[in-house]
Amino acid sequence: MKAELVLEDLKRRFPNEPEYHQAVQEVLESIEEVYNQHPEFEKANLIERLCIPERIFSFRVTWVDDKGNTHTNMGYRIQHCNAIGPYKGGLRLHASVNLSILKFLAFEQTFKNSLTTLPMGGAKGGSDFNPKGKSSAEVMRFCQAFMLELWRNIGPDTDVPAGDIGVGGREVGYFFGMYKKLAREFTGTFTGKGLTFGGSLIRPEATGYGNVYFLLEMLKTQNIDIKGKKCLVSGSGNVAQYTCEKLIELGAIPVTLSDSNGYIYDPEGITTEKLEYVKELKELYRGRISEYAETYGCKYVANARPWGEKADIALPSATQNEINGEDAKKIVANGIIAVSEGANMPSTPEAIEVFQQAKILYAPGKAANAGGVSVSGLEMTQNSERISWSAEEVDEKLKSIMQNIHENCVKYGTEKDGYVNYVKGANIAGFMKVAKAVMAQGIV
Numbered sequence: 001m002k003a004e005l006v007l008e009d010l011k012r013r014f015p016n017e018p019e020y021h022q023a024v025q026e027v028l029e030s031i032e033e034v035y036n037q038h039p040e041f042e043k044a045n046l047i048e049r050l051c052i053p054e055r056i057f058s059f060r061v062t063w064v065d066d067k068g069n070t071h072t073n074m075g076y077r078i079q080h081c082n083a084i085g086p087y088k089g090g091l092r093l094h095a096s097v098n099l100s101i102l103k104f105l106a107f108e109q110t111f112k113n114s115l116t117t118l119p120m121g122g123a124k125g126g127s128d129f130n131p132k133g134k135s136s137a138e139v140m141r142f143c144q145a146f147m148l149e150l151w152r153n154i155g156p157d158t159d160v161p162a163g164d165i166g167v168g169g170r171e172v173g174y175f176f177g178m179y180k181k182l183a184r185e186f187t188g189t190f191t192g193k194g195l196t197f198g199g200s201l202i203r204p205e206a207t208g209y210g211n212v213y214f215l216l217e218m219l220k221t222q223n224i225d226i227k228g229k230k231c232l233v234s235g236s237g238n239v240a241q242y243t244c245e246k247l248i249e250l251g252a253i254p255v256t257l258s259d260s261n262g263y264i265y266d267p268e269g270i271t272t273e274k275l276e277y278v279k280e281l282k283e284l285y286r287g288r289i290s291e292y293a294e295t296y297g298c299k300y301v302a303n304a305r306p307w308g309e310k311a312d313i314a315l316p317s318a319t320q321n322e323i324n325g326e327d328a329k330k331i332v333a334n335g336i337i338a339v340s341e342g343a344n345m346p347s348t349p350e351a352i353e354v355f356q357q358a359k360i361l362y363a364p365g366k367a368a369n370a371g372g373v374s375v376s377g378l379e380m381t382q383n384s385e386r387i388s389w390s391a392e393e394v395d396e397k398l399k400s401i402m403q404n405i406h407e408n409c410v411k412y413g414t415e416k417d418g419y420v421n422y423v424k425g426a427n428i429a430g431f432m433k434v435a436k437a438v439m440a441q442g443i444v
């Protein structure tokens with residue numbers, strides 16, 4: 001397999017899908033050498049079978065707003081690979097959603113899920129519906145209309161969706177309610193459900209907490225204490241909030257948050273009390289992060305990202321490609337020692353190159369944000385057994401999964417000079433397990 005040629009072919013067959021090409025390129029380049037040690041892979045054309053999704057559903061979603069106007073959106077579900085378990089991955093509701101973005105996310109999800117050691121395949125879905133400014137009734141009608149199309153293609157042993165950008169507890173509740181009605185069953189077909197109807201404790205916290213647990217493992221390799229470290233966090237949604245919560249608990253100092261309109265810089269640090277304000281602002285009032293700056297009298301920069309601010313650690317937790325090469329240069333120049341990705345693919349290839357050249361600790365989302373789907377996997381287990389574990393039990397399991405993923409990255413990613421290439425480590429470890437499972441199941 002020649003990574004370059006495979007990619008060229010995919011670009012020809014699936015043009016205008018830059019995010020998908022970007023995600024595939026990163027994996028191909030990391031695994032090329034290991035892959036080529038297995039001639040049986042090449043004979044079975046394994047690489048194309050793992051790059052191209054097994055199945056894609058796309059459908060129109062029609063819903064009515066509060067004023068009686070009718071709207072149409074596109075809905076999608078990408079079932080990328082179910083070699084190691086039922087398809088699993090979130091639903092994203094954001095105006096920017098398109099096939100390229102969902103294909104990249106489903107592809108990444110497949111190898112991320114493999115890394116967790118839990119039996120889950122990879123999928124992703126969503127819609128270009130923009131939840132901003134919509135009433136809860138409108139969001140509910142949209143979710144119901146979406147589910148009316150998707151319900152036949154998912155199920156507890158088939159495909160188990162969850163949340164992502166624009167999909168939190170409220171939306172999962174609406175999706176699940178409609179699914180349950182149409183399917184006439186009560187099963188664990190969604191994860192991230194409310195605690196009163198089968199949700200797992202620690203699921204809302206899991207991605208953010210998991211990212212900080214992974215960061216701790218990276219810091220440990222260099223005997224660095226997280227206490228007192230200033231952290232740049234982007235985003236202000238689920239992942240960003242619980243990243244801050246864990247950082248504060250461990251004595252680190254988050255100093256930034258952002259949303260699609262700009263970022264705040266709070267030199268005093270975001271405290272537990274201020275974080276409670278952010279949670280209310282975002283979950284209840286669905287407001288803008290600029291309001292934080294008005295409330296606490298700190299700096300707000302419109303239409304910008306926080307990467308030029310001075311700090312010790314960066315935890316991008318908003319969206320893909322939010323750190324470009326120039327941002328990465330600023331991050332390195334400011335002496336940042338570690339970048340741990342809560343978001344999926346937040347760094348462009350140029351940015352990754354800058355981090356790795358500078359040999360700072362750099363963890364790709366595939367490894368660092370796998371805590372979310374891991375606890376989703378634990379939610380599936382609890383639902384199947386009709387039991388629920390305590391918060392402490394789930395948190396312990398989450399910690400041990402993140403440590404395990406870190407160990408695997410070190411095992412497969414340590415270079416001759418001792419530098420751990422976490423991208424390579426995560427890609428090889430994730431890929432090899434899926435590859436072996438696909439090979440064992442014949443040409444299907």
Ligand code: NDP
Nearest residue numbers: 164165166207235236237238239259260318319343344372
């Ligand atoms: P939320 O919807 O809760 O929050 C997303 C945050 O990112 C919001 O602050 C949002 O601002 C901001 N954001 C979204 N799109 C953009 C954009 N194009 N430019 C700038 N800011 C943007 O989503 P999550 O916190 O759940 O997800 C954040 C990231 O983490 C995503 O990459 C997601 O795929 C990833 N992830 C999430 C997991 C989970 O369990 N939830 C699991 C693993 C990864 P605004 O409100 O203005 O849109």
